[in-house]
Amino acid sequence: MLDMVQLRSFVTVAQLKSFTLAAERLDLGQSTVSQHLQRLERSLRRRLVHRDTHTVRLTPDGEALLPHARQLLALERQAVAQFEADTPRGVFRLGVSEDLVSGQLPGLLEDFIADYPSVDLQLSVALSKSLAEMQDRGELDLVMAKRRIGDRRGDGVLREPLVWLASDPEAVLAKPVLPLIVFPPPSLTRILLMEALERSGTPWRIVCSCHSLSGLTAAARAGMGVLVQPRSLAPAGLREIVPPHLPVLEDVEFALVTAASADRATVSAFSHRVRERFVKGFVPTSSPD
Structure with a gap:
């Protein structure tokens, strides 16, 4: 019989790809999460997770188990919810x-x-x-x-701090007028970055304006200009440009x-x-x- 506690640890590790983050999410010790995975593997007689010093990834058997584990946990949560008076609906x-x-x-x-x-x-x-x-x-x-x-x-x-991002910061900073990749009005990020540029006297021009973050990211990765985003949400493939190359931006x-x-x-x-x-x-x- 599958243990729901062990399945919960397995699904969380699979989702976060980290035993440390999974332990934090579940409010457990990292050793406890590891024990859950080991016991689950022993009960199924299958290796579910491959772990080394740099990565955590599922084995083929782990990938096969994952959708079933998620379904079982969802059914458990739904069953409990049926008997809660203040269940969201x-x-x-x-x-x-x-x-x-x-x-x-x-x-x-x-x-x-x-x-x-x-x-x-x-x-x-x-x-x-x-x-x-x-x-x-x-x-x-x-x-x-x-x-x-x-x-x-x-x-x-x-x-979160807002940061300047570009695929090739040196190339962008070498331009006489800073090329900007921005959301259209009424974007708060746009307002804050333009206020910072005006205070510093930095000349700028808009080379891309788009409602979609994926569109802005594509333009930045193509080297068209600089993009501003919260640091923790910086898209992959872009490098941060730190002061004094460009002015400090307000946090949001x-x-x-x-x-x-x-x-x-x-x-x-x-x-x-x-x-x-x-x-x-x-x-x-x-x-x-």
């Missing part, structure tokens, strides 16, 4: 900043949907200021987006903003998932709604 209209669509967001949404099958999740992805406008019109229950330091809207979950905060009409149980459940995924390693900040 109904329509949940979520707005997420374009910056967050890659990285850990897909896994977060996958887990949330599996945990709460009675929730009808409706996702909107846009620029932070656009999401705020949508919420003001009553179109979104919860928004996870950037805000300027000092903005008191929402509940801050992490603070990511915040959860809840509509007054939102279902509190659903918002609480999703907010808990966000803090589990995104706040590790960051100093939390908060301010009243």
Whole structure:
């Protein structure tokens, strides 16, 4: 018989590709997570995980087990949810900043949907200021987006430095006028980077403007210019340009903003998932709604 605790450790290791991060996520010791995997391997008489000093990856047997393990854990969560009086249910209209669509967001949404099958999740992805406008019109229950330091809207979950990025910093900095790759208005990142350039007197021109982060990233990787992103969300293949080559940028905060009409149980459940995924390693900040 498969042990659900061992399966949970196995799925978390597979997802994070790290025993250390899995132990932090599960609030367990790393040795305990390792023991769970060893016992699961012994019970199945199969090697599930290959681990060396640099990488953690699943074996073919581990890959075969993973979808079944996820399904079993989802069924367990659903069964427990049926007997909880305040189980989230109904329509949940979520707005997420374009910056967050890659990285850990897909896994977060996958887990949330599996945990709460009675929730009808409706996702909107846009620029932070656009999401705020949508919420003001009553179109979104919860928004996870950037805000300027000092903005008191929402509940801050992490603070991040903005950084300059380019595929070839030396080539970009050699240009007489700095080529910019930016979101269109009303992007907060665009506002902050242009304020910094104006203060420093740095000449600039826009070479690419796009609503999609994937489009901006493609332009940056092609060497068209510089892109600004929160440091932890910097796309692969780009290098950071540090001061004094370009001016220091303000930090930003990511915040959860809840509509007054939102279902509190659903918002609480999703907010808990966000803090589990995104706040590790960051100093939390908060301010009243």
